Amino acid sequence: MGVFVAAAGLCSCSVPTGTENGNENTNENTNGDENENTNTNGNENGNGESDFVVFQDPDSDFSTRDVMDVDAEIVRFDAGKGQIIWAADGTTEGGWNFNGNLLLNGFFTVAFGTENGQRGAYFTETATATICDIRVVNGDIRISATNTPVPQE
16 A cells, blocks of 8 residues: 655555456347346456445435545545545555545545535545545556635535
């Protein structure tokens, strides 16, 4: 696992990569009248939708597996493997823990907000309550602080 550094509201993380997400769709005709369709979503390590942590908004009935960074890029979390997963390409990092909407021993929080009428979950730094910027750089997940608050319409 990468090293997390926090100073004056700044955080960063650099970690090794993991697996890639993929979708496998198979349509097979077993005879002229019967069709068999199989759709499998996940990645090569077996992350299925049921493995992802579901975060619940304490102020509404909204819940989601998708957590956005400051650029509305999506990450998800695999509870069984303790991983953060960059949804765009399946890059993973292990060593994560979850307690309700708190992540990584409370260093980060999933906070809820509304933008353009849409409710969403945001990856925030707990100390500053601002949305983090998450990127994959050279196969490593990096998390940086921003000054952007969670949108509240």
